[in-house]
Amino acid sequence: ALTNVRKHSLARRAWVRFEAEDGRLTVSVSDDGVGLEAAAARSRAGLGFGLQTMRERAEAIGGTLAVRPREGSGTVVEVRVPERAGA
Numbered sequence: 001a002l003t004n005v006r007k008h009s010l011a012r013r014a015w016v017r018f019e020a021e022d023g024r025l026t027v028s029v030s031d032d033g034v035g036l037e038a039a040a041a042r043s044r045a046g047l048g049f050g051l052q053t054m055r056e057r058a059e060a061i062g063g064t065l066a067v068r069p070r071e072g073s074g075t076v077v078e079v080r081v082p083e084r085a086g087a
Contacts, residue, residue, distance in 0.1 A: 001029035001077040004050055009033025011074060020083065028078040036067065036075045054079070 005014045011033030019026045054077070055065040063081030070076045 001054065004077070005029065005031045005033065009035075009075065023083050024080050025083055026078060026080045028076055030070050030076040031074040032070070032072070033074045035069055035073060051077075 002014060002016070005011050009031045011031035014029060014031040017026075017028045017030075019028075051065070051067060058065040058079045058081065061081050063079055066076075066078045066080075068076050068078075
């Protein structure tokens, strides 16, 4: 997600947030860039392959991937995975 921010978003800032709640770990990366659609339009290859790979990796460990616009401008990429017992 941070690579996508650097390559595509034209962001000035990015934030990484870690949370543990209700037996799930959440990692989110957000930026103040141009947003997902504008970034995809700028990129010849688009952003589909990178997001597909992130989704597959999250699902491989029992998690989910969500991508949404950030309020104001930019994008939020969020991965949620179950906490491991004893981790």
